Amino acid sequence: MPFFPGLPDLHAVRSRIADGRTTAPDEIERAIHAARHPAIAPAFMQTAFERARDESRQGAGLPLAGLAVSVKDLFDVEGEVTRAGSVVLDGQPPARADAVAVARLRAAGAALIGRTHMTEFAFSGVGVNPHHAPLAGLADPLVARIPGGSSSGAGVSVAGGAAFIGLGSDTGGSIRIPAALHGLVGFKSTARLVPTAGALPLSTTLDTVCAITRSVRDAVLAHEIIAARPVTRSARPLAGRRFAVARTVMLEGMDAHVARAFERALGRLRDAGAHIEEMAFDEIGELATLQAAGTIAAAESHAWHRRWLVRAAEAYDPRVRSRIERGGTMLAADYIDLQAGRSRWIAAMQARLAGFDAVLSPTVPIVAPPLASVAPGAERDDEFFRINGLMLRNPSVVNMLDGCAISLPCHAPGDLPCGLMLWHAALHDDEILSMALQAERLLQSA
Numbered sequence: 289m290p291f292f293p294g295l296p297d298l299h300a301v302r303s304r305i306a307d308g309r310t311t312a313p314d315e316i317e318r319a320i321h322a323a324r325h326p327a328i329a330p331a332f333m334q335t336a337f338e339r340a341r342d343e344s345r346q347g348a349g350l351p352l353a354g355l356a357v358s359v360k361d362l363f364d365v366e367g368e369v370t371r372a373g374s375v376v377l378d379g380q381p382p383a384r385a386d387a388v389a390v391a392r393l394r395a396a397g398a399a400l401i402g403r404t405h406m407t408e409f410a411f412s413g414v415g416v417n418p419h420h421a422p423l424a425g426l427a428d429p430l431v432a433r434i435p436g437g438s439s440s441g442a443g444v445s446v447a448g449g450a451a452f453i454g455l456g457s458d459t460g461g462s463i464r465i466p467a468a469l470h471g472l473v474g475f476k477s478t479a480r481l482v483p484t485a486g487a488l489p490l491s492t493t494l495d496t497v498c499a500i501t502r503s504v505r506d507a508v509l510a511h512e513i514i515a516a517r518p519v520t521r522s523a524r525p526l527a528g529r530r531f532a533v534a535r536t537v538m539l540e541g542m543d544a545h546v547a548r549a550f551e552r553a554l555g556r557l558r559d560a561g562a563h564i565e566e567m568a569f570d571e572i573g574e575l576a577t578l579q580a581a582g583t584i585a586a587a588e589s590h591a592w593h594r595r596w597l598v599r600a601a602e603a604y605d606p607r608v609r610s611r612i613e614r615g616g617t618m619l620a621a622d623y624i625d626l627q628a629g630r631s632r633w634i635a636a637m638q639a640r641l642a643g644f645d646a647v648l649s650p651t652v653p654i655v656a657p658p659l660a661s662v663a664p665g666a667e668r669d670d671e672f673f674r675i676n677g678l679m680l681r682n683p684s685v686v687n688m689l690d691g692c693a694i695s696l697p698c699h700a701p702g703d704l705p706c707g708l709m710l711w712h713a714a715l716h717d718d719e720i721l722s723m724a725l726q727a728e729r730l731l732q733s734a
Contacts, residue, residue: 297503298452302353312354316344316399319356322449323401330421331435331444333361334368335402343399350397351509357398358451360439361406363387364486372488373406373438375419376596376603387486389455389497389514396513401451404441408605410457410490411589411612413465413679414672415440418605418664425469425656427705433656436466436679442500443470453510454500459490459585461652461683463498464695468651468707471697473728474500475507475721476683478692478714481515489592491585493627494687504724507694511721522722526730527561529645529723531710534569538649538682545655545699546706553698553708554648556730564648571636572685578629582618587626590615605664607672630688637689638713646716646723649682651695651707682709692717694724698731 296304304310320337322328340356347354359365362372364383371377386394394400405423407415415423415437423440424432426447435444442454443466456463458476467474475498482497489495499510508519533539533554542550554564589612601609641647654675662672686693686709693711708731710720 295449295502297501298352298355298506298509299503301355301452305353312344312347312399313341315355316340316401319401319450323445325448327424327426328444328448328450330423331405331441331448331450332358332402333371333373333405333420333441336400340399340401343394347397347399351513352393352397352453354397354399356401356451357393357453357455358401358404358442358445359390360442360454360456361403362410362457362488363390363455365390365400365403368403370488372410373408373417373419374604376600383486385486388483390486392514392516393453393455398453401445404439404445404454404456406440407438408608409488409589409593409612410438410459410462411585411608412437412676413461414662414676415466416659416662416664422659424659427470427656432659434469434659434662434675436469436656438462439466439500443467443472446470446472446500446502452502452506455514456498456500457487457490458496458498458683458687459494460680460687463500464651464683464693464707464709465679467500467695469656469705471699471705472500472502473504473507473697474498474695474707475511476686476693477511477515477717479690480714481517481717489588491588493584493588496687504694504696504721504728508721508725511717519721520718521725522719524722525561526557526723526726529562530643531557531562531564532569532641532644532647533564533566534572534647534649535566536569536573538569538572538685540653541678542650542653543655545704546650546653549699549703549706550650550708552700553731556733557648557727560730569640571633571640574633575685575688578633579626581622581626582614584623584626584630586611586615587618587623588615607669634689634713641713644712646710646712646720649709649711651709652679652682654678655704655706686711690714692720694720696724696728696731
């Protein structure tokens with residue numbers, strides 16, 4: 289029961305523009321109207337409506353046709369300050385150039401409507417930020433629920449009609465989580481395929497530049513633009529495809545909504561002739577031990593933030609600061625051992641995945657919890673970190689794998705949104721997208 293149902297995807301609107309049923313300037317006005325809606329306005333840290341109007345007129349004949357795109361607040365946009373959802377960076381000079389991904393979207397005819405809300409410095413899967421107006425997800429008109437993060441505003445902007453593409457980043461699930469909680473599509477490519485230049489880093493090892501869209505075909509288009517590479521579509525049908533279901537860790541703690549939706553999705557794929565095999569995947573259970581001394585994201589974020597923590601520690605969200613500061617307790621030897629251990633783990637996982645077309649998992653094991661349960665306040669910290677762990681648990685496996693994954697809406701009509709994640713190792717992007725194009729139709733059928 290999406291709060292803003294029935295929104296067309298970019299391909300559909302581009303076709304309407306081509307046959308004269310609408311115009312890009314008209315569509316920009318619709319996006320601006322949506323962006324001003326009280327439920328959607330907090331999704332933007334900064335808007336640029338006049339710029340979007342100008343760019344919409346310049347997009348004719350280009351792939352994005354002058355339609356609205358939102359940009360997560362951690363990307364450089366020429367002439368704007370990149371704050372990454374913080375107040376720490378308020379006094380920094382404006383960016384001198386666009387981030388690579390932003391420049392590529394502009395060149396493809398995007399109308400950049402504004403900078404979107406995010407967890408401060410992208411370090412949480414919940415999507416709350418105490419420095420800015422509260423932002424709730426749009427999936428439930430009765431209960432204010434978390435938007436998912438860290439690309440929270442990207443998800444709300446696309447779900448609410450203010451953008452067709454929400455440019456964001458994914459270090460441990462930050463694109464796929466808000467996509468799952470809003471019934472959207474979130475594609476995390478193999479990290480190396482899209483340059484991170486001009487994006488403020490969380491983890492230089494794990495960061496991936498990617499996007500949230502309303503359909504898989506839009507996800508393909510967005511990836512082709514920001515990666516500057518064509519996707520080779522496979523016509524091989526789902527019938528005969530071999531999928532694994534990872535039992536270890538990734539099926540634990542599912543709520544009734546997600547369990548029902550996941551079984552529904554598996555049933556649809558089986559009915560289409562896919563072969564589905566449940567496997568233990570003991571390697572996934574080994575990640576906790578591998579990261580016992582600390583995480584890559586914590587270590588690499590601390591390396592970037594340590595000078596700012598000296599100057600302005602009290603200006604940080606305490607929940608974000610505590611995670612960054614843990615990276616400061618890691619020894620250099622621990623970090624080196626972790627990177628070496630990750631390489632060995634990737635090799636073991638690649639061997640385990642041999643012969644499978646993809647792995648199927650719930651994107652996150654629960655639907656969006658109430659926003660009140662994680663509101664700022666020390667008395668709710670335990671619940672915040674519990675929910676944050678659940679949000680990140682499944683998608684972060686793919687980041688550690690250096691893999692690629694897509695989250696597809698898999699809930700039945702009338703249920704709260706949740707996602708089915710198809711994933712594999714590095715550079716299986718085109719096959720994942722090809723399978724998702726077919727699976728999307730199965731999951732959306734009544």
